[in-house]
Amino acid sequence: MRRxxxxxxxxxxxxxxxxxxxxxxxxxxxxxxxxxxGALSGVLGSTLDENxxxxxxxxxxxxxxxxxxxxLLESGYxxxxxxxxxxxxxxxxxxxxxxxxxxxxxGSSNIDINSLVGTIFSIMTVDKDADANDPAxxxxxxxxxxxxxxxxxxxxxxxxxTTGKGTRIFTLDKTHGSFLLTHEFASxxxxxxxxxxxxxxxxxxxxxxxNYVADLLAGDAGPRGKNFNMRWIAAMVGDVHRVLSRGGLxxxxxxxKDPNKPYKLRLLYEANxxxxxxxxxxxxxxxxxxxxxxxxPKEIHQRVAVILGSKNEVEACLGYHK
Ligand code: AHG
Ligand code: MN
Ligand code: MN
Ligand code: MN
Numbered sequence: 047m048r049r050x051x052x053x054x055x056x057x058x059x060x061x062x063x064x065x066x067x068x069x070x071x072x073x074x075x076x077x078x079x080x081x082x083x084g085a086l087s088g089v090l091g092s093t094l095d096e097n098x099x100x101x102x103x104x105x106x107x108x109x110x111x112x113x114x115x116x117x118l119l120e121s122g123y124x125x126x127x128x129x130x131x132x133x134x135x136x137x138x139x140x141x142x143x144x145x146x147x148x149x150x151x152x153g154s155s156n157i158d159i160n161s162l163v164g165t166i167f168s169i170m171t172v173d174k175d176a177d178a179n180d181p182a183x184x185x186x187x188x189x190x191x192x193x194x195x196x197x198x199x200x201x202x203x204x205x206x207x208t209t210g211k212g213t214r215i216f217t218l219d220k221t222h223g224s225f226l227l228t229h230e231f232a233s234x235x236x237x238x239x240x241x242x243x244x245x246x247x248x249x250x251x252x253x254x255x256x257n258y259v260a261d262l263l264a265g266d267a268g269p270r271g272k273n274f275n276m277r278w279i280a281a282m283v284g285d286v287h288r289v290l291s292r293g294g295l296x297x298x299x300x301x302x303k304d305p306n307k308p309y310k311l312r313l314l315y316e317a318n319x320x321x322x323x324x325x326x327x328x329x330x331x332x333x334x335x336x337x338x339x340x341x342x343p344k345e346i347h348q349r350v351a352v353i354l355g356s357k358n359e360v361e362a363c364l365g366y367h368k
Contacts, residue, residue, distance in 0.1 A: 047226040050205075050216055057211050059193075066123040066144055066169065067193060071205065073113045074165050074197040075223060077151070080109060081163060081199040090158050098133045099312075099347060104157050107131055110150035110165065118146055125178045128346045130315055135346060137178035143171050144192075145183060147314040147346075152196070153281020162200050164283030168319040169193040184346050188318035188339035195319065196283050206232070206290055208326040213290065232327040235293035238356040240275045242285045242296040250301035254334070258366040270362075282311060286320050286354070290327055295355040295363060299334065309349035313341060317350050330360040334367040 050071070054064045080089050093103045111131040118124050124138040128147040146169050153163040169192050172183045195207035203218035205225050215229035241262055248256065265273040277294070279285050285296045300308045311317050321331030321338040331338045331354035341350065353363050 047228065050207075050225040050227070053214065053227055054209065057209055059209055062123060063144070063169070063193065063209070066121070066146070067195075067207070069117055069121045069123060070114070070146065070148075070167055070195075071197070071225060073110075073117045074205075075203075075218065076113050077106075077110045077165060078197070078199050078203040078218065078220075081106065081157075084160060097131050099130070101154070103131060104151070104154045106157050106163075107151045107154055114148055114150050114165070125172055125176065126183060128181070128184050128314060130312060130347075135179075135181040135184060140178045141174060142178075143174050145170050145172055147184060147318075149312070149315040152283045152316065153279070156279075156281050156284075162198065162279050162281045162284035162287075164196050164198040164281065164287075166196045166283060166315055166319050167194065168315055168322075181346050184314060185343045187342055188313075188321055191318060191322050191339075194322040196286070196323070198283050198287050200284070200287075204228075204287070206287065206323050208323050210322075210326065213323045213327040215290070232290045232323075234289060234324065234327045234329040234356055236328070236357040238293040238295060238359050239272055240277060240288075240292075240294040241359070242277050242279075242288075242294060244278060244280075244298070245276070247301045247303060250303040252300055252334075254366045255297070255299045258363050261366075282316055282320065282352075286324070289329070289355045290323065293356045295353070295359040297353040297363070298351070299353065300351045307349065309351050311349060311352050313338075313343055313348045313350045314346055317352050320352075321354060324354045328357065329355050330357050332360060332364060334364065 095103050119138040122139045124144050125142040126135045126137050128135045130149045149166040176183050193209045198204045205216040212231040216225035217228040262274045298310050324331045333351045
């Protein structure tokens, strides 16, 4: 099986980009180890702190953030980082041209129940003379990402990665520490009978989403004429991995549960990297009103509605939003 670095070199990635990706993965291997140790390394449970978005931070959220932040800022490859767990961006090497946005640990509510969690990352470029201390350097639409990926800490540790030439899936060989190419090109089937949504929010959805899901639930007797299955892992990284593996529709739609927070997922380090991975595998990623990768971000922690997955099913869902 082929190892990650030669695969990236064959794709024409610059030496620096390959090194940057390997740097991110070095931190992810350590996170994988800590997640695997669980209670044995005393990393389960919460801290007394909240992040800027008002979520209580888990010990592993903080630890994963620190590992990624330290290794990236020390590497010299990045001008700045943005993280779910950092109030603002953090400057690195002022002469570097790469910036990285990340969700250090996605699926925090799964940590203490030994369920799926992962790390999501997005790599963009900026001018050499751009100001490393200016958060505005991150406000670029997702179609400008040069690479995006996630590492899923599951029964095996897997990496989904794209540099704009398809989405590949690697598996971590824990005895030797290499990511090996186990799935050359992910290809999401255009049609599906599987969807993922947190159904407990049903009464807070827009009429469009209420109608769409009602028609899915009506099964073969309803307007869709087929029976659907439902799955919800409560970690975007796990749900997106299932969609990349066998198709499906994943959505975290707009809701009115908290009038000040109509959307849950964050654009720069959740929606954008996942949208690139999904589109590079032949799927679609949309908000209901626009393509996710075309959104011009206004704020680093901006949230958006997300509807992604199998092309025909996402289009069917968008039909209800017209
Ligand atoms: P995070 O743990 O990084 O804050 O992200 C959590 C997100 C995402 O992973 C997942 O799809 C969603 O929250 C789960 O939401 P519910 O708690 O509504 O199931
Ligand atoms: Mn969080
Ligand atoms: Mn997340
Ligand atoms: Mn997170």
